[in-house]
Amino acid sequence: xxxxxxxxxxxxxxxxxxxxxxxxxxxxxxxxxxxxxxxxxxxxxxxxxxxxxxxxxxxxxxxxxxxxxxxxxxxxxxxxxxxxxxxxxxxxxxxxxxxxxxxxxxxxxxxxxxxxxxx
Numbered sequence: 001x002x003x004x005x006x007x008x009x010x011x012x013x014x015x016x017x018x019x020x021x022x023x024x025x026x027x028x029x030x031x032x033x034x035x036x037x038x039x040x041x042x043x044x045x046x047x048x049x050x051x052x053x054x055x056x057x058x059x060x061x062x063x064x065x066x067x068x069x070x071x072x073x074x075x076x077x078x079x080x081x082x083x084x085x086x087x088x089x090x091x092x093x094x095x096x097x098x099x100x101x102x103x104x105x106x107x108x109x110x111x112x113x114x115x116x117x118x119x
Contacts, residue, residue, distance in 0.1 A: 001026065001047045001048065002027070003025050003028075004029070004036060004049045005017060005049075006032070006050070007031070013031070017029055019112055028046070033066075040067070049063075049077070052079050053080040060080070064078060065097050065098060076101075077102065078090075078103075079107070081106070
């Protein structure tokens with residue numbers, strides 16, 4: 001299964017990528033929404049997108065809405081550690097925008113893998 005991770009935090013991106021690769025997933029990464037949509041157009045076999053909510057340039061909520069409208073078959077996991085609001089607020093917005101699951105940062109290896117399996 002191919003998974004696209006979108007996060008502007010390079011440490012978070014690396015953490016998630018390493019967990020997924022170790023568990024046998026094919027992984028591609030993007031640090032912003034523009035790069036993510038470029039990768040989606042080149043990788044028609046992406047099954048899951050894991051996206052941060054709070055990012056510069058394009059917020060995760062916008063990314064979720066666009067993916068769901070253009071690629072409704074792709075499952076989306078929204079992740080957030082919060083910002084001006086609590087992480088729960090952002091994750092509720094992500095569900096409303098079309099996310100299939102959410103995770104609050106920081107999360108662990110098992111929590112991430114269980115969420116993917118749940119999809």
